[in-house]
Amino acid sequence: MIKGILNGLSTYSNSFSLISKLGLWKYFAVPMIISFLTAVTIGMMAWGFSDDLGHWIAGIWPWEWGAGGFDTIAQIVSALFIIAIGLVLYKHIIMAFSAPFMSPVSEKIEKHMRGEHHTHRNTSNTEQLIRGIRINVRNLAFELILTIPILLLNIIPLIGSVTATVLLFLTQSYYAGFGNMDYTLERHYKYRQSVDFVKAHKGQAIGNGMVFMLFLLIPVVGIILVLPISVTAATVQTIKLLDQKEELPV
Numbered sequence: 001m002i003k004g005i006l007n008g009l010s011t012y013s014n015s016f017s018l019i020s021k022l023g024l025w026k027y028f029a030v031p032m033i034i035s036f037l038t039a040v041t042i043g044m045m046a047w048g049f050s051d052d053l054g055h056w057i058a059g060i061w062p063w064e065w066g067a068g069g070f071d072t073i074a075q076i077v078s079a080l081f082i083i084a085i086g087l088v089l090y091k092h093i094i095m096a097f098s099a100p101f102m103s104p105v106s107e108k109i110e111k112h113m114r115g116e117h118h119t120h121r122n123t124s125n126t127e128q129l130i131r132g133i134r135i136n137v138r139n140l141a142f143e144l145i146l147t148i149p150i151l152l153l154n155i156i157p158l159i160g161s162v163t164a165t166v167l168l169f170l171t172q173s174y175y176a177g178f179g180n181m182d183y184t185l186e187r188h189y190k191y192r193q194s195v196d197f198v199k200a201h202k203g204q205a206i207g208n209g210m211v212f213m214l215f216l217l218i219p220v221v222g223i224i225l226v227l228p229i230s231v232t233a234a235t236v237q238t239i240k241l242l243d244q245k246e247e248l249p250v
Contacts, residue, residue, distance in 0.1 A: 004203020095179035099132025177205030180234030
């Protein structure tokens with residue numbers, strides 16, 4: 001898996017130059033707007049709910065002894081919970097609704113790498129949108145199932161917080177990479193086959209998703225550029241993985 005993660009990371013090195021070379025920036029205009037508006041909306045909601053959630057958690061503690069310490073822990077847990085759930089929702093919303101715009105970009109990169117006459121399934125914008133929603137709803141459900149128990153590790157002082165942070169980062173990275181890879185896989189595999197493919201290449205998905213998640217730490221610029229850069233890198237990586245197979249499904 002470590003090798004796969006490193007491979008996933010390495011494909012980012014030429015993303016900017018490849019986008020410019022193929023003239024792909026114009027295809028990212030709508031996804032950039034979707035990304036920005038989604039981030040602003042979720043950020044405003046998180047700001048409004050964080051204090052209320054912290055006070056609600058603190059109210060569970062029935063004794064005066066230790067109330068101050070528990071209140072501090074409650075505020076930390078609520079903040080981490082809001083951030084984690086917000087990132088989960090943001091990621092899957094933009095990936096699902098950007099599918100009709102990202103799939104053509106992925107196809108142009110594939111034509112550049114494999115030639116004009118390669119074979120793949122032809123899908124409409126509507127099919128791409130439905131596929132994107134289906135994949136991301138599935139991933140959202142699984143990610144939430146994993147995220148909530150991971151957040152509970154914060155109850156354990158110090159070690160729990162560190163462990164939870166690492167596990168949350170890896171989990172979110174995996175599902176971010178999953179979504180980015182599927183823009184290419186949808187032309188070659190049906191739904192179930194794509195899920196199995198990404199499971200077999202977890203390292204590559206995590207490596208791609210790591211940079212995706214780190215981009216979100218860059219104010220404003222990060223949420224605008226995250227899709228163009230990460231989808232380009234994921235497409236290059238996924239095509240290389242497909243080419244390693246003896247024959248491609250059509």
